[in-house]
Amino acid sequence: MSTIEARFKIQRESFTLDVDFTIPTRGVTALFGPSGCGKTTLLRAIAGLEATPHGYLRVGDAIWQQQTHFIPPHQRPVGYVFQEPSLFAHLNVLNNLKYGQKRIPVAEQRISLDHAINLLGIEHLLMRSPAQLSGGEQQRVAIARALAVSPHILLMDEPLSALDHQRKQEILPYLESLHDELNIPLLYVSHSPEEVARLADQLIYLEGGKITASAPVEQILTQLDLPLAHGDEAKALIHAQVSHHDDHYKLTHLSFSGGAFAVAQKQFAIGHPVRLQVAARDVSLTLERQSGTSILNIFPATIEEIVDESPSQKMVRIRVGDAILLSRITRKSASQLRLTPGKAVYAQIKSVALLS
Amino acid sequence: MISSTDLTALLITFKLAAITTLVLLLLGTPLAWWLSRSRWRYKFLIEAVVALPLILPPTVLGFYLLVMIGPHGPLGQLSAMAGFQPLAFTFTGLVVGSVFYSLPFVVQPLQGAFTAIGQRPLEVAATLRASPLDRFLTVVMPLARPGFLTAAVLGFAHTVGEFGVVLMIGGNIPGETQVLSIAIYDHVEMLEYGQAHWLSGGLLLLSFLLLITVYGINRRFSVVQP
Structure with a gap:
C-alpha cells in the first residue's frame, strides 16, 4: 500500500x-x-x-x-x-x-x-x-x-x-x-x-x-490516556452497515461486529456503510440483560479499562465484538456493580447518532 | 498666446515625464517588490535613500548629480570612456536626474500596494501551480493595479513640476532642455505675465485633472476589493 x-x-x-x-x-x-x-x-x-x-x-x-x-x-x-x-x-x-x-x-x-x-x-x-x-x-x-x-x-x-x-x-x-x-x-x-x-x-x-x-x-x-475520551463530548465511533429494514416498526438495522443497532428508518440500501457515534453519557452498564426496558440497543460487552473521570464519575472503555465503546457512569455504580477490567457486562445504549 | 518656444517646452516636458515614468516603473517595480518582501535587517537604509528626494532641496540633488555626471565626475568619466557624450546639459541627463528626483513617488505607492496584498494570495497561487513569475504577473499585478496607477500618475506629475534639478543639470537650452516650469520662470523674469498665466493655468488644470482621474479610479477599485 x-x-x-x-x-x-x-x-x-x-x-x-x-x-x-x-x-x-x-x-x-x-x-x-x-x-x-x-x-x-x-x-x-x-x-x-x-x-x-x-x-x-x-x-x-x-x-x-x-x-x-x-x-x-x-x-x-x-x-x-x-x-x-x-x-x-x-x-x-x-x-x-x-x-x-x-x-x-x-x-x-x-x-x-x-x-x-x-x-x-x-x-x-x-x-x-x-x-x-x-x-x-x-x-x-x-x-x-x-x-x-x-x-x-x-x-x-x-x-x-x-x-x-x-x-x-x-x-x-x-x-x-x-x-x-x-x-x-x-x-x-x-x-x-x-x-x-x-x-x-x-x-x-x-x-x-x-x-x-x-x-x-x-x-x-476511545483511548483513555488522551483528552478526546473525556468530558461531556466523549464519544465512540462504530463502523456499521445497513443489514435490513423493519417496515412494520419503521426501523433500520445496522450491523457491526458486536451485533446490530436499531435506529429510526433511513433511506439507505442494504449494505450501505454508515458511521455511528455513541456518546459515553448515553451508555449505561448492567450485569444482566435487562428485560422490561424501552431501550432497544443492548449488547453484551467486556470491560477493558476504567479510569476516574471526576470525583463522582468514572469513564469505562468496553469492547462489543471488535468495536470499542465508552461509558460514563457514577463512581458509586462502578463500586456497587464491582466493575473491573475483564468483567462481562451488558451495554445499554440510549441513543446513537448516524454520521453519514 | 502660446509661442512656439513655449510649445516646444511643453512637448519636452511631457516627453521627459513620459520617459521618466516608464523608466521608473521598470526600475521601481522590482525595487518596490524587494522592499515589500525582503526581511533584510538593513532594508531601512535603502528605504531612507529612496525617500531622500522627498525632503532634499532639488538644487542639492541637482548639484550632486551635476558633479557625478559632469566631465570630471565618476559617471561622466565612465560615460566618456564608453564613448558617450557627456550627460550634463542634455535631455538624457535630464531623464537621469528626473528618475532620481521622482523615485519615491513611484516606489512608495508600489511598495505600499505590494505590502497590502500580503503573502496569502501568493501562497494560494503557488498551491494552484503558478510559478513565482506567473504569480507576480497574474496575482500581484492585477491586485496592485491601483498602486501602479497612483505610482505612474504621481511620477509623471512630479516630473512635470520639476524645476531645481532641471536648472542644475539641464540648464535652460530652448528646444533641448528647457521645460515648462523654467519657461514660466523666464516669462515672469521678463514680466510677461500673460504668457506665464497661460502656461501656469494650463499646468494647474492638467495636474488637477490627472489627480481627479487617479483618485476617482482608485476609489472604484477599493469598492471592488476588500
Whole structure:
C-alpha cells in the first residue's frame, strides 16, 4: 500500500515541530490537537509553503523533500484549502476555479471543472465576484478550486473554523461526499472533535509540536490516556452497515461486529456503510440483560479499562465484538456493580447518532 | 498666446515625464517588490535613500548629480570612456536626474500596494501551480493595479513640476532642455505675465485633472476589493 512518510523539525517561537510519521495515502487523516500545537505548520510544510531546512517528505513514490532536494510548492501535486477562503478578489468565481485547473497538463486532469462545481454545489455562483458570496459559499468555491487541479493529495487547514455553526453544517455534507466520491487522500487539520468523528479515518494527535498518538480514529477517540475520551463530548465511533429494514416498526438495522443497532428508518440500501457515534453519557452498564426496558440497543460487552473521570464519575472503555465503546457512569455504580477490567457486562445504549 | 518656444517646452516636458515614468516603473517595480518582501535587517537604509528626494532641496540633488555626471565626475568619466557624450546639459541627463528626483513617488505607492496584498494570495497561487513569475504577473499585478496607477500618475506629475534639478543639470537650452516650469520662470523674469498665466493655468488644470482621474479610479477599485 502506498504511504506518505514525513519527518520535519521546524523551530518556531512558541514551539518546535518535531514529527516523524507514516500514513496511508488513502482516506481522511485528521491532524488534531489544541491550537498552537503545530498542525498548520505541519500542513504547510507538506505543501512546501514552510521553509524547512531539515526535512524529509515522500508521497507515494515521489520524494518531495530530502536534504537539499526541495520541490517548490507550485510543482507539488497538492490541493490546499486555507483557513480563510482566500479567493482571488480580482477574478470572478469561474476564473478562480480555472486559475489552477488551466495550469496543469490536460493529461493530468482527472477531476473536471464541472465535476468539482457539481460536488460543491456552486453552479449558480460562477459569474459572481468573491465579495458577493457568503463565507460558506466562498469556502465551497475554494474547495472546488483546490479539487480542480486534480491533486494527488488534498490538504485542508481547518476549512470550517472561520464559519458559524450553520455554515459548517452546510459544508460538512460536501466534505463527506468528497470522502466518498473521490479517491484522493485528504489531510485535514482540525481542532473540532465533531468534524474529526464525522470525517476522519485516522488521526494524528499533535501536542506541543510532537505527535502523541497516531491511529485509526475510532481507536483514538476511545483511548483513555488522551483528552478526546473525556468530558461531556466523549464519544465512540462504530463502523456499521445497513443489514435490513423493519417496515412494520419503521426501523433500520445496522450491523457491526458486536451485533446490530436499531435506529429510526433511513433511506439507505442494504449494505450501505454508515458511521455511528455513541456518546459515553448515553451508555449505561448492567450485569444482566435487562428485560422490561424501552431501550432497544443492548449488547453484551467486556470491560477493558476504567479510569476516574471526576470525583463522582468514572469513564469505562468496553469492547462489543471488535468495536470499542465508552461509558460514563457514577463512581458509586462502578463500586456497587464491582466493575473491573475483564468483567462481562451488558451495554445499554440510549441513543446513537448516524454520521453519514 | 502660446509661442512656439513655449510649445516646444511643453512637448519636452511631457516627453521627459513620459520617459521618466516608464523608466521608473521598470526600475521601481522590482525595487518596490524587494522592499515589500525582503526581511533584510538593513532594508531601512535603502528605504531612507529612496525617500531622500522627498525632503532634499532639488538644487542639492541637482548639484550632486551635476558633479557625478559632469566631465570630471565618476559617471561622466565612465560615460566618456564608453564613448558617450557627456550627460550634463542634455535631455538624457535630464531623464537621469528626473528618475532620481521622482523615485519615491513611484516606489512608495508600489511598495505600499505590494505590502497590502500580503503573502496569502501568493501562497494560494503557488498551491494552484503558478510559478513565482506567473504569480507576480497574474496575482500581484492585477491586485496592485491601483498602486501602479497612483505610482505612474504621481511620477509623471512630479516630473512635470520639476524645476531645481532641471536648472542644475539641464540648464535652460530652448528646444533641448528647457521645460515648462523654467519657461514660466523666464516669462515672469521678463514680466510677461500673460504668457506665464497661460502656461501656469494650463499646468494647474492638467495636474488637477490627472489627480481627479487617479483618485476617482482608485476609489472604484477599493469598492471592488476588500
